[in-house]
Amino acid sequence: MTDSSFLIHPAWLRATHWLNALAVVIMTMSGWRIYNASPLFDFKFAKAITLGGWLGGAIQWHFAAMWLLAANGLVYLVCNVATWRLARKFFPLSPRAIVADLLAASRGHLSHADPRQYNAVQRAAYLCVIADAVLLVLSGLVLWKSVQFPLLRELLGGYEAARRVHFFAMAALVAFVMVHLAMVALVPRTLLAMIRGR
Amino acid sequence: MIEKSPRLAAIDGDAVVKEALRRIEQPSRRLFLQRSLTLGGLSLLTGCAIVDENSVERALMKVSRFNDRVQGWLFDPKQLAPSYPESMITRPFPFNAYYDEDEIREVDADSYRLEVTGMVADRHAWTLAELQALPQTDQVTRHICVEGWSAIGKWGGVNFASFLARVGADTSAKYIGFKCADDYYTSIDMPTALHPQTLLSLSYDGQPLPPRYGFPMKLRMPTKLGYKNPKHIQAIFVTNTYPGGYWEDQGYNWFGGS
Numbered sequence: 001m002t003d004s005s006f007l008i009h010p011a012w013l014r015a016t017h018w019l020n021a022l023a024v025v026i027m028t029m030s031g032w033r034i035y036n037a038s039p040l041f042d043f044k045f046a047k048a049i050t051l052g053g054w055l056g057g058a059i060q061w062h063f064a065a066m067w068l069l070a071a072n073g074l075v076y077l078v079c080n081v082a083t084w085r086l087a088r089k090f091f092p093l094s095p096r097a098i099v100a101d102l103l104a105a106s107r108g109h110l111s112h113a114d115p116r117q118y119n120a121v122q123r124a125a126y127l128c129v130i131a132d133a134v135l136l137v138l139s140g141l142v143l144w145k146s147v148q149f150p151l152l153r154e155l156l157g158g159y160e161a162a163r164r165v166h167f168f169a170m171a172a173l174v175a176f177v178m179v180h181l182a183m184v185a186l187v188p189r190t191l192l193a194m195i196r197g198r
Numbered sequence: 199m200i201e202k203s204p205r206l207a208a209i210d211g212d213a214v215v216k217e218a219l220r221r222i223e224q225p226s227r228r229l230f231l232q233r234s235l236t237l238g239g240l241s242l243l244t245g246c247a248i249v250d251e252n253s254v255e256r257a258l259m260k261v262s263r264f265n266d267r268v269q270g271w272l273f274d275p276k277q278l279a280p281s282y283p284e285s286m287i288t289r290p291f292p293f294n295a296y297y298d299e300d301e302i303r304e305v306d307a308d309s310y311r312l313e314v315t316g317m318v319a320d321r322h323a324w325t326l327a328e329l330q331a332l333p334q335t336d337q338v339t340r341h342i343c344v345e346g347w348s349a350i351g352k353w354g355g356v357n358f359a360s361f362l363a364r365v366g367a368d369t370s371a372k373y374i375g376f377k378c379a380d381d382y383y384t385s386i387d388m389p390t391a392l393h394p395q396t397l398l399s400l401s402y403d404g405q406p407l408p409p410r411y412g413f414p415m416k417l418r419m420p421t422k423l424g425y426k427n428p429k430h431i432q433a434i435f436v437t438n439t440y441p442g443g444y445w446e447d448q449g450y451n452w453f454g455g456s
Contacts, residue, residue, distance in 0.1 A: 060261070153280075
């Protein structure tokens with residue numbers, strides 16, 4: 001058996017994963033500073049966890065990191081589809097399998113023996129976060145250029161609705177990251193796998 | 199550092215899940231996660247600071263210039279911003295400027311002159327009456343602020359493209375600059391200046407433009423963010439030299455398109 005047969009994550013996946021992590025940290029922290037300039041709800045994000053210092057600085061970070069997020073995301077999606085990884089890793093997926101694996105997980109019967117194999121809950125979670133990231137980019141495009149993307153704007157219910165979509169898609173992403181980090185903390189070898197590939 | 203639980207080795211399922219829930223619920227755990235996130239952000243910043251803080255700012259500025267070009271390319275001169283029924287006008291329409299409401303400048307209507315200079319054939323200064331005598335049009339459009347909020351208002355005035363044609367502006371020039379009575383200044387690209395919804399606005403909601411909205415005249419562009427719409431305009435100049443702007447010189451994106 002060669003080393004490559006132990007490969008859990010190929011190099012392109014690890015590279016896009018960490019570049020995406022960097023982009024998401026910059027986008028989220030600068031986004032929170034932009035949110036603070038005109039809060040949608042009755043709270044603000046603590047300044048210490050925001051990026052950019054002031055609105056103008058935060059926007060510069062946000063609209064610079066968006067290129068990294070979008071370009072890296074495109075590379076990820078194209079590689080994922082072209083290498084058949086998306087089909088192999090995330091499918092088949094059925095609601096019944098998700099429920100079964102959720103129940104198994106709640107009883108502690110879910111095995112992590114083969115890290116190359118995602119269970120149904122993982123498959124659903126990763127697919128949802130990919131869809132969420134796409135929604136974040138699309139709603140972000142409407143906020144950035146609402147006049148230039150009329151179809152997208154109307155699909156999202158107009159500029160003001162797009163603000164809310166963007167906010168809740170961010171909240172879903174942050175919730176995913178929290179669970180993701182908790183899981184990595186529980187099974188630390190997944191962190192090594194994402195760094196070394198094995 | 200990630201603490202390794204000895205229970206994991208034995209894979210006692212119930213215990214693992216219980217432990218996970220306990221840790222997530224533990225305030226210290228949550229704080230640790232929060233802090234590690236913040237630390238990530240901080241290390242980014244300090245990492246940059248060690249290199250050179252100015253080089254980061256320069257790099258961000260460069261991307262902002264690149265974003266100007268992308269927006270210029272995205273801008274469709276025929277794409278209209280949506281317009282709304284008058285019933286949807288935001289009342290009261292919010293006041294916004296780089297100063298507070300008690301510092302609004304009062305411009306004297308009788309002595310007011312609009313200076314038009316630079317690459318134009320007719321350099322005469324316009325009185326308010328002359329501007330009011332030009333054909334007027336109005337629009338109910340959404341004003342979008344760089345802060346994120348938006349409000350719908352009704353502006354009336356002179357189509358800017360026809361004004362530029364009237365003064366014989368060289369429309370091959372790159373920029374049009376504006377200087378205002380409140381010491382604000384900004385500049386826009388020629389394609390946006392010629393957009394059918396770009397208006398030299400003299401009225402708001404059917405009344406002469408009140409001081410809070412920029413008496414006697416503001417530039418109204420539903421295709422650009424609020425800070426690109428100067429109020430109390432005293433001078434317009436057509437130029438190929440980048441004129442910058444009050445906020446733009448501090449780091450706001452120059453194109454500021456919507």
